Structure formats: C-alpha cells, structure tokens
Amino acid sequence: xxxxxxxxxxxxxxxxxxxxxxxxxxxxxxxxxxxxxxxxxxxxxxxxxxxxxxxxxxxxxxxxxxxxxxxxxxxxxxxxxxxxxxxxxxxxxxxxxxxxxxxxxxxxxxxxxxxxxxxxxxxxxxxxxxxxxxxxxxxxxxxxxxxxxxxxxxxxxxxxxxxxxxxxxxxxxxxxxxxxxxxxxxxxxxxxxxxxxxxxxxxxxxxxxxxxxxxxxxxxxxxxxxxxxxxxxxxxxxxxxxxxxxxxxxxxxxxxxxxxxxxxxxxxxxxxxxxxxxxxxxxxxxxxxxxxxxxxxxxxxxxxxxxxxxxxxxxxxxxxxxxxxxxxxxxxxxxxxxxxxxxxxxxxxxx
Numbered sequence: 395x396x397x398x399x400x401x402x403x404x405x406x407x408x409x410x411x412x413x414x415x416x417x418x419x420x421x422x423x424x425x426x427x428x429x430x431x432x433x434x435x436x437x438x439x440x441x442x443x444x445x446x447x448x449x450x451x452x453x454x455x456x457x458x459x460x461x462x463x464x465x466x467x468x469x470x471x472x473x474x475x476x477x478x479x480x481x482x483x484x485x486x487x488x489x490x491x492x493x494x495x496x497x498x499x500x501x502x503x504x505x506x507x508x509x510x511x512x513x514x515x516x517x518x519x520x521x522x523x524x525x526x527x528x529x530x531x532x533x534x535x536x537x538x539x540x541x542x543x544x545x546x547x548x549x550x551x552x553x554x555x556x557x558x559x560x561x562x563x564x565x566x567x568x569x570x571x572x573x574x575x576x577x578x579x580x581x582x583x584x585x586x587x588x589x590x591x592x593x594x595x596x597x598x599x600x601x602x603x604x605x606x607x608x609x610x611x612x613x614x615x616x617x618x619x620x621x622x623x624x625x626x627x628x629x630x631x632x633x634x635x636x637x638x639x640x641x642x643x644x645x646x647x648x649x650x651x652x653x654x655x656x657x658x659x660x661x662x663x664x665x666x667x668x669x670x671x672x673x674x675x676x677x678x679x680x681x682x683x684x685x686x687x688x689x690x691x692x693x694x695x696x697x698x699x700x701x702x703x704x705x706x707x708x709x710x711x712x713x714x715x716x717x718x719x720x721x722x723x724x725x726x727x728x729x730x731x732x733x734x735x736x737x738x739x740x741x742x743x744x745x
Contacts, residue, residue, distance in 0.1 A: 484513070545569065585720075592637065596630055599638070602642055603672065607661055646674065648711070661673070678735055694708050723740050
C-alpha cells in the first residue's frame with residue numbers, strides 16, 4: 395500500500411470519527427432543548443433533526459474533506475514519487491546526474507541535497523578506483539613484457555637442463571596468464587573511463603561465427619569435445635569487427651573450458667524478432683541458480699574447486715558483457731545443473 399493511499403484512509407477515518415462526534419453532540423443539544431421546551435417525544439424528534447442535519451451538511455463536508463485531503467497528499471507526495479523514480483535509475487555510469495530538487499527548501503528538498511552530495515562522493519570514489527586500476531595495469535604491462543621476453547630468450551639456450559627448462563616454461567605460463575589479466579583490466583578500466591574507441595562498420599556476423607566455429611574446434615580438440623554449428627543465417631550488423639571477434643572467441647573459450655571431456659558444444663546464429671541471436675551451449679557441470687546472477691561480475695568464478703583446474707581469471711564474461719552493451723545488445727545465461735549451459739546474445743541487425 396502506498397503512502398498516499400494510507401494517508402487518505404487515515405484522513406477518511408479521522409473525518410468519519412469527527413462527523414460521528416459532531417452528530418452525537420448535535421443530537422444531545424437538540425434533545426436537551428426540546429426537553430426544556432416541554433415538547434412531546436423529544437428523543438425521536440431530536441434523532442430525526444440530527445440525522446437530517448448530518449446528511450445535509452455532514453456528508454458533503456466529509457466528501458469535500460476527502461477530496462481535498464487526497465489532492466493535498468498527492469501534491470505533497472508528488473516530489474517523493476519523482477525522487478523515487480529518479481533514484482531507481484541510478485547506476486555507476488550516471489552518478490554525475492543529480493536527483494531533481496523541489497527548490498522550496500523543505501525537508502524533502504534538503505534530503506535530496508544530501509542524496510546528491512552522497513552521489514557526488516560515490517562518483518569520486520568510483521573515479522579514483524578506475525584511475526588506480528588503469529594506471530596500475532598500465533605500469534604492470536612493461537615489466538611483465540620484459541620478464542616474458544627474458545624467459546623466452548633464456549629458453550632458446552639449447553644447453554639448458556631439462557629440469558631448468560621445465561621450471562622456466564612453468565614461469566612463462568604464469569607470466570603470460572598475469573599479462574592476460576592485466577590486459578583485461580586495462581581494457582575494462584579504459585571502457586569505464588570512456589577511452590575505448592569503437593570502429594563501427596557493416597559486419598557480416600555469419601562470417602565471424604564461421605571463423606569462430608573453426609577456432610572452437612581447435613580449442614576443443616585436446617578434450618575430444620564435439621563442436622557443432624547447427625544454424626548460421628546470413629546476417630549483417632553494425633559493429634566493431636575486432637571487438638565482435640573478441641566477444642565470440644571469449645564465449646567459445648568458456649564453452650570449451652567449462653565442459654566435460656568428450657562433451658559437446660552447439661552454436662547457432664539466426665534472426666529472431668529483428669535481432670541477430672547468437673547462442674552457444676555446452677554440456678558442462680552447469681551453474682547453480684544462486685550464483686547465476688553474478689556470472690558477469692569481474693573476477694567472479696562460480697566453482698572454486700573446478701576453477702583450480704581451469705585456466706582463467708574471471709574477466710571474460712565481463713568483457714563480453716561490455717562489448718554487447720557497446721553494440722546496444724543484450725546477453726544472458728541460462729543453466730541447468732549437470733545438464734547444459736546456454737549463453738544467448740542479441741544484437742540489432744543492420745537495416
């Protein structure tokens with residue numbers, strides 16, 4: 395029940411109680427006057443005159459009071475509704491947009507000012523976090539590149555003992571994994587700051603899907619996973635070819651990594667309600683319903699035990715979501731535990 399409805403009901407109850415009190419007082423006064431005037435049947439006459447007065451004057455007054463009270467509560471709570479509607483639209487990207495103020499200096503206007511000040515501080519905190527992430531990832535790229543190059547140079551020495559070579563190869567894998575994490579962080583930090591430039595052009599999405607299908611087969615071969623391209627309609631979209639290729643590769647890589655040996659991956663591309671719908675499904679362990687809403691969070695990996703055996707850092711789906719959003723599309727994941735997990739992406743088709 396809304397505040398407006400609750401206030402109106404309370405107001406109606408108060409008016410009704412007031413009308414009953416006025417009616418009872420009027421009845422007692424008329425009855426007393428008639429008794430002093432020695433009229434016959436004073437009680438019945440008093441009741442009749444009281445009822446007539448209540449119906450002729452009291453009820454219209456109550457109705458007028460109800461209408462006036464409803465109008466006043468609506469006018470008084472109108473700014474609250476506007477403030478609520480504006481507050482529900484607050485996201486990380488629009489923290490700089492202030493909430494609307496009434497400008498009359500009342501308590502609600504002061505509360506809105508407090509909210510706006512809090513949003514400004516929150517926006518400043520997010521900005522500092524983004525700047526730190528961007529600067530830190532940028533500073534880490536150079537030493538990691540140097541370290542990777544030095545290890546690769548050392549590995550070219552044919553006189554290295556087998557144990558030493560194995561140790562260096564393990565270090566090189568970890569350095570490359572760390573470099574991949576830094577690259578993902580740099581990309582997301584730049585995206586948050588609006589520093590990533592998209593080169594939009596007409597892209598044949600079906601061609602990218604066929605290329606991605608070939609890449610997925612290569613990725614799936616070591617685990618004997620069967621990759622099947624069921625549908626691939628000819629569809630063109632307006633987008634950045636490089637980012638769309640990166641998006642499809644991330645989804646294919648996840649479908650293969652989080653699968654079971656000798657499992658399956660199915661890929662589809664088709665037109666649905668004016669959108670290009672791309673789906674990729676795998677036969678992995680599935681995602682529990684309680685953690686499904688968090689799969690697009692950065693660094694989130696749903697199954698810690700399974701994640702220990704799977705290479706990854708939890709940024710792939712975050713990057714995929716950003717690319718889809720940048721193309722005005724949508725992406726969602728549906729999963730049935732121990733059965734299938736399906737990722738569905740929709741992008742607007744080019745007219």
